[in-house]
Amino acid sequence: MGGDYGPNPIVEGTLEALKKQSFSALLVGDSAQLESKIPKAFKERIEIVHCTDVIQMDDAAANAIRRKESSIFVATELLKNGKADVLVSAGHSGATMSLATLRLGRIEGVSRPAIATVLPHIGGGEFLLLDAGANVDCTAEHLHNFAIMGYEYAKSVLGYPKPKVALLSIGEEECKGNDLTKGAYALLQNFPNFVGNIEGDDIFSSDIAVVVCDGFVGNIALKTSEGVADAITNFIKNFVKESVSGKIGALLMRKVFRKLKKRLDYAEYGGAPLLGVNGNVIIGHGKSNPKAIYNAIKQGIIAHEQQINHKIAQAFIKS
Amino acid sequence: MGGDYGPNPIVEGTLEALKKQSFSALLVGDSAQLESKIPKAFKERIEIVHCTDVIQMDDAAANAIRRKESSIFVATELLKNGKADVLVSAGHSGATMSLATLRLGRIEGVSRPAIATVLPHIGGGEFLLLDAGANVDCTAEHLHNFAIMGYEYAKSVLGYPKPKVALLSIGEEECKGNDLTKGAYALLQNFPNFVGNIEGDDIFSSDIAVVVCDGFVGNIALKTSEGVADAITNFIKNFVKESVSGKIGALLMRKVFRKLKKRLDYAEYGGAPLLGVNGNVIIGHGKSNPKAIYNAIKQGIIAHEQQINHKIAQAFIKS
Numbered sequence: 248m249g250g251d252y253g254p255n256p257i258v259e260g261t262l263e264a265l266k267k268q269s270f271s272a273l274l275v276g277d278s279a280q281l282e283s284k285i286p287k288a289f290k291e292r293i294e295i296v297h298c299t300d301v302i303q304m305d306d307a308a309a310n311a312i313r314r315k316e317s318s319i320f321v322a323t324e325l326l327k328n329g330k331a332d333v334l335v336s337a338g339h340s341g342a343t344m345s346l347a348t349l350r351l352g353r354i355e356g357v358s359r360p361a362i363a364t365v366l367p368h369i370g371g372g373e374f375l376l377l378d379a380g381a382n383v384d385c386t387a388e389h390l391h392n393f394a395i396m397g398y399e400y401a402k403s404v405l406g407y408p409k410p411k412v413a414l415l416s417i418g419e420e421e422c423k424g425n426d427l428t429k430g431a432y433a434l435l436q437n438f439p440n441f442v443g444n445i446e447g448d449d450i451f452s453s454d455i456a457v458v459v460c461d462g463f464v465g466n467i468a469l470k471t472s473e474g475v476a477d478a479i480t481n482f483i484k485n486f487v488k489e490s491v492s493g494k495i496g497a498l499l500m501r502k503v504f505r506k507l508k509k510r511l512d513y514a515e516y517g518g519a520p521l522l523g524v525n526g527n528v529i530i531g532h533g534k535s536n537p538k539a540i541y542n543a544i545k546q547g548i549i550a551h552e553q554q555i556n557h558k559i560a561q562a563f564i565k566s
Numbered sequence: 567m568g569g570d571y572g573p574n575p576i577v578e579g580t581l582e583a584l585k586k587q588s589f590s591a592l593l594v595g596d597s598a599q600l601e602s603k604i605p606k607a608f609k610e611r612i613e614i615v616h617c618t619d620v621i622q623m624d625d626a627a628a629n630a631i632r633r634k635e636s637s638i639f640v641a642t643e644l645l646k647n648g649k650a651d652v653l654v655s656a657g658h659s660g661a662t663m664s665l666a667t668l669r670l671g672r673i674e675g676v677s678r679p680a681i682a683t684v685l686p687h688i689g690g691g692e693f694l695l696l697d698a699g700a701n702v703d704c705t706a707e708h709l710h711n712f713a714i715m716g717y718e719y720a721k722s723v724l725g726y727p728k729p730k731v732a733l734l735s736i737g738e739e740e741c742k743g744n745d746l747t748k749g750a751y752a753l754l755q756n757f758p759n760f761v762g763n764i765e766g767d768d769i770f771s772s773d774i775a776v777v778v779c780d781g782f783v784g785n786i787a788l789k790t791s792e793g794v795a796d797a798i799t800n801f802i803k804n805f806v807k808e809s810v811s812g813k814i815g816a817l818l819m820r821k822v823f824r825k826l827k828k829r830l831d832y833a834e835y836g837g838a839p840l841l842g843v844n845g846n847v848i849i850g851h852g853k854s855n856p857k858a859i860y861n862a863i864k865q866g867i868i869a870h871e872q873q874i875n876h877k878i879a880q881a882f883i884k885s
Contacts, residue, residue: 369797380736383744417699417785425702425782447789451797460786463744466736467783468790470766475794478688478770482829486822493822499815503805510801 248276248301248318249338251533257337258284260540265292267541268548273331275322276301296321301338304533308341312349319343323350326526333547335518335540337531344381344521344530351526354556356563359389360523361462362530363397364469365405365516365546369451375401376415376450378462379469379519385461387430390414394435395562396522397457403553404520404546410456412438413445415464420444427461435459476511517542520550522559527551567595567620567637568657570852576656577603579859584611586860587867592650594641595620615640620657623852627660631668638662642669645845652866654837654859656850663700663840663849670845673875675882678708679842680781681849682716683788684724684835684865688770694720695734695769697781698788698838704780706749709733713754714881715841716776722872723839723865729775731757732764734783739763746780754778795830836861839869841878846870 248254254276261272262285271292274281278297285293300316314320319338323346325331336343340362348360361378368374377393378385394412401410414431416424421432423444435441442455447468450458460468487493497504509515517539518531527550529543567573573595580591581604590611593600597616604612619636633639638657642665644650655662659681667679680697687693694716701708713731720729733750735743740751742763754760761774766787769777779787806812816823828834836858837850846869848862 369801383736415786417702417782417789425780428782447786447791448793448796450790451793452800461744463736463747464783464786467734467766467779467787470736471769471787471790472766472794474767474770475791476798477767479795479798479826479830481771482688482826483819483822486825487819490821492818496815496818496820496822499811500802500806500819501815502809503802503812503815506805507798507801511798 249303249336249342250531250535251304251337254280254284256535256537257540259537260535261293261544262286262289263537263541264544265289268545270544270548273322273325275325276318296325302342304339306339306342308339308345311339311342311346320346323347326528327351332551333527333529333544335529335531335543335547337518337533337535337540340380340530340533343528347521347524347526347528351524351528354523354525354560354563356560356566357392357396357523359385359392360521361393361396362519363400363522364465364519366469366472367451367510367516368453369510373405373516374450374456374458375405376458376460376465376469377522378460378465380462380466381521382462384463385427387427387434390427390431390459390461391434391438392523393459394438394441394457395566396559397459398438398440399558399562400520400522400550400555401456403555403558404549405456407456409440411440411442411454412457412459413442413453413455415447415450415458415460415468416444417446418444419446431459514539515542517544517546520546525556527556568622568655568661569850569854570623570656573599573603575854575856576859578856579854580612580863581605581608582856582860583863584608587864589863589867592641592644594644595637615644621661623658625658625661627658627664630658630661630665639665642666645847646670651870652846652848652863654848654850654862654866656837656852656854656859659699659849659852662847666840666843666845666847670843670847673842673844673879673882675879675885676711676715676842678704678711679840680712680715681838682719682841683784683838685788685791686770686829686835687772688829692724692835693769693775693777694724695777695779695784695788696841697779697784699781699785700840701781703782704746706746706753709746709750709778709780710753710757711842712778713757713760713776714885715878716778717757717759718877718881719839719841719869719874720775722874722877723868724775726775728759730759730761730773731776731778732761732772732774734766734769734777734779734787735763736765737763738765750778833858834861836863836865839865839874844875846875
């Protein structure tokens with residue numbers, strides 16, 4: 248209910264997923280609004296869990312724990328009580344994160360759950376960047392946690408047989424970085440497939456599956472990337488308008504631009520899993536369209552089938 | 567001498583600058599290599615300061631202070647002794663920075679000099695991002711220093727009458743960010759033209775003249791931007807090759823692509839001034855081509871004419 252565009256894209260994405268995947272859906276929210284959106288053919292596979300409160304995007308995340316009638320609170324409880332296997336939300340991400348951590352609890356050994364964003368390698372394939380904003384101030388141990396969780400997710404859900412893990416830093420050598428990354432480098436030395444530091448200009452074109460950083464740096468890297476991609480796209484669009492040859496050229500190149508758009512479109516990569524909590528929680532973009540919701544559901548189903556949290560728990564026991 | 571391509575682009579850029587600007591040049595390095603590159607017409611305006619040692623890109627910056635015969639050491643001494651007004655280097659940036667700080671000293675009140683990178687607003691104009699890598703671990707006071715220095719530089723050298731200053735963070739509200747940015751926000755409250763936080767996706771399309779952050783975050787933002795721009799350009803190039811219509815389209819759009827390339831080309835923006843030391847030091851990209859050197863020299867001349875360091879010193883007295 249709490250996404251930027253309300254329940255419409257959520258329901259549409261769910262219907263799309265029901266057509267292609269084998270699962271049943273619980274839609275949590277105001278039944279008066281939801282009921283009419285569901286075609287007869289799907290009624291058997293969708294159950295509406297009615298609640299009336301909605302946490303809005305500008306509400307404080309800290310208050311979420313007291314809003315027991317809100318859609319995100321009720322949905323979290325369904326996960327906690329084993330009535331649902333996966334939670335997908337396009338609502339207030341801070342509230343989702345804090346409720347998931349408080350109500351589901353952390354996996355044994357995890358000191359900080361992290362948001363793992365799935366991003367495109369420009370040549371094809373995907374990689375994980377974590378943390379992407381859950382933890383703005385981190386210790387080296389937290390980064391070590393993120394590496395363990397990211398490794399398991401990249402292996403089980405993204406399908407890398409041996410995911411390479413790297414630390415986002417400002418130079419490839421061990422001695423380059425800040426106190427935090429140097430500390431994390433030391434802890435990660437013996438981690439399987441740790442390949443050292445990666446710089447910002449290499450993350451989109453390397454073969455690294457997992458890029459580890461604190462949530463502040465991750466969010467800056469993510470947003471800056473979006474900013475540059477948008478700026479370049481707008482630059483081309485504006486100049487194309489100015490000349491006839493530009494317009495014809497753009498028309499002839501439309502296939503390329505369409506492919507590029509698809510490659511850069513966050514909706515293709517679903518949502519961001521919240522790793523480290525006892526449950527499969529996928530945090531979608533507030534502006535998620537039906538395609539993004541569809542992909543988030545698909546991703547959540549794989550995470551569940553692959554028992555990702557069990558694997559993460561095992562990895563922490565071994566570490 | 568220490569740039570990635572040796573002295574050639576440095577000499578060519580200097581000759582270009584001598585044609586268009588009123589100044590005389592001291593070229594510091596091996597006279598055996600430099601002498602032959604200088605056409606007769608320029609001999610009167612160029613003096614070669616001979617030295618033989620060169621700090622290589624993979625040398626440790628910490629040893630630079632003992633390499634008294636190196637080109638960067640000798641060049642720094644020329645600045646210190648008042649024999650030169652501006653130092654431009656495309657060599658080892660860590661060595662340049664550390665020698666400048668140790669030999670020239672800091673401006674009174676400055677606790678940490680910072681590298682200020684000049685970046686393009688995609689719609690036109692330029693902005694400063696600082697620190698871009700000199701200080702990987704910062705306090706809120708350091709960020710406050712960077713804001714003061716960046717403000718003066720944007721005003722005097724980039725030509726903003728009232729430069730807007732913002733903190734790079736992960737949300738616009740004061741409460742968003744990490745401990746460092748929240749502390750810096752509090753210190754900057756009363757700073758002239760401080761407009762609050764800016765997110766990574768807005769830096770290339772806003773009207774902010776000065777973006778303040780620690781050197782680790784600045785370097786990540788900078789490199790990530792380069793990475794995305796390169797990845798998009800390569801993506802388009804590769805797909806264009808695959809079809810005839812793509813090729814023709816690209817040909818018709820070549821004017822757009824040329825403008826975009828120029829807009830994104832670091833060489834257009836010269837080097838990065840090292841702000842906070844007693845002297846005008848411009849740190850160029852190791853891969854600087856003649857155009858980058860030309861622009862770095864031009865920028866250094868403006869900084870000198872505008873007495874930027876005097877203005878920074880005054881600003882610290884007032885602050």
